[in-house]
Amino acid sequence: MGTEITPNIYYQVLNQYQAAQLLFESIKLDIFSYLDKPTTAVEIANETGYDEQNVELLLLALLSCNYIGKENNSYCNTKIGAEYLSKKSPYYMGETILFRETMTSLYDIGNKVKYGSEKQAGIGYDFATLAEVTVPEMYATGRVDSFVSEIKTIFTDMNKKYKILDLGGGSGILAIEFAKNYLNSKAYVFEFPNVAVTTEKIISQHNMEDRVSILVGDFNTDEIGNSYDMVIASGILDFATGDLDSFISKISDALLDNGYLLLIGRYSDKEGYTQDNILGWLSGYMNGIKPPPTRNRVETALNKGRLQLVHSIQSGRFQGYLYKKAMV
Numbered sequence: 001m002g003t004e005i006t007p008n009i010y011y012q013v014l015n016q017y018q019a020a021q022l023l024f025e026s027i028k029l030d031i032f033s034y035l036d037k038p039t040t041a042v043e044i045a046n047e048t049g050y051d052e053q054n055v056e057l058l059l060l061a062l063l064s065c066n067y068i069g070k071e072n073n074s075y076c077n078t079k080i081g082a083e084y085l086s087k088k089s090p091y092y093m094g095e096t097i098l099f100r101e102t103m104t105s106l107y108d109i110g111n112k113v114k115y116g117s118e119k120q121a122g123i124g125y126d127f128a129t130l131a132e133v134t135v136p137e138m139y140a141t142g143r144v145d146s147f148v149s150e151i152k153t154i155f156t157d158m159n160k161k162y163k164i165l166d167l168g169g170g171s172g173i174l175a176i177e178f179a180k181n182y183l184n185s186k187a188y189v190f191e192f193p194n195v196a197v198t199t200e201k202i203i204s205q206h207n208m209e210d211r212v213s214i215l216v217g218d219f220n221t222d223e224i225g226n227s228y229d230m231v232i233a234s235g236i237l238d239f240a241t242g243d244l245d246s247f248i249s250k251i252s253d254a255l256l257d258n259g260y261l262l263l264i265g266r267y268s269d270k271e272g273y274t275q276d277n278i279l280g281w282l283s284g285y286m287n288g289i290k291p292p293p294t295r296n297r298v299e300t301a302l303n304k305g306r307l308q309l310v311h312s313i314q315s316g317r318f319q320g321y322l323y324k325k326a327m328v
């Protein structure tokens with residue numbers, strides 16, 4: 001028997017898988033919402049009607065993964081748990097985590113590998129639900145904060161009538177936050193009709209119906225408007241179906257001279273599918289989603305569209321790039 005190699009990695013994976021299942025099931029049971037103050041298993045069981053002994057075991061398991069803490073006989077949320085997993089927090093992300101798990105789940109890839117997959121007509125992602133669940137994520141992961149500090153450095157006249165477009169804007173949160181900061185501005189969110197229903201709901205939850213409007217359509221084939229001071233293109237380049245040069249030049253044409261394009265997304269350094277984050281995209285790729293365009297390909301299209309890089313910015317977990325449209 002060789003001594004240098006062990007199968008430990010597989011046992012570690014088993015353990016991580018169990019830790020992940022434990023987290024998802026506990027979110028579904030809404031356990032974290034009972035743990036904002038020190039609480040015993042008996043108290044949770046009394047309040048919920050859940051089985052007392054199994055609640056105690058669940059809490060012990062959560063403790064073993066450091067998802068929660070313990071003082072004497074009582075369990076309580078960690079700071080992170082209180083912020084993101086308790087429904088009493090405005091930053092509750094339980095539904096977001098469960099949705100992302102379902103969206104990227106690999107449960108059926110065995111069958112797809114054996115029998116191939118029916119490439120879905122369209123994109124195959126539930127973008128309406130995605131728009132809804134990304135709202136807390138946008139705030140919690142710092143995407144909104146980095147966006148607001150970026151626009152404040154570009155658009156210094158707080159009273160000017162800026163006009164901006166959030167193309168494939170999903171939740172529309174970036175457009176909403178723009179309009180909240182610039183009181184005379186007008187923001188537009190361009191979305192598919194089925195997603196626009198959700199966007200509209202989010203806009204009205206923020207009471208921004210007067211200054212954030214929705215343009216409904218398909219950005220690959222429909223007009224997207226013009227004379228914008230800024231276009232936000234966040235996570236959408238993968239869904240440009242035609243020629244990338246034409247898509248970027250359509251965005252550029254919609255901008256005023258000296259207008260800005262905020263591009264947020266993933267590009268790959270090599271053509272085709274690569275190892276970068278393939279796990280998160282594997283089910284999507286098997287359903288027919290294209291690999292991201294290469295950085296070179298995007299830069300060529302941007303150059304042709306007279307869009308010059310100002311600087312790169314971090315947008316939460318994503319990389320963003322700010323471009324300015326050069327005058328002719």
Ligand SMILES: C[S@@+](CC[C@H](N)C(=O)[O-])C[C@H]1O[C@@H](n2cnc3c(N)ncnc32)[C@H](O)[C@@H]1O
Pocket residue numbers: 127131134167168169170171190191192195217218219220233234235236239
């Ligand atoms: C990955 S999501 C990004 C959403 C949002 N921009 C963000 O960063 O959170 C891509 C969005 O583009 C929209 N989208 C994709 N293809 C589209 C098309 N052809 N026309 C209009 N919207 C489209 C989807 O509905 C979805 O909301």
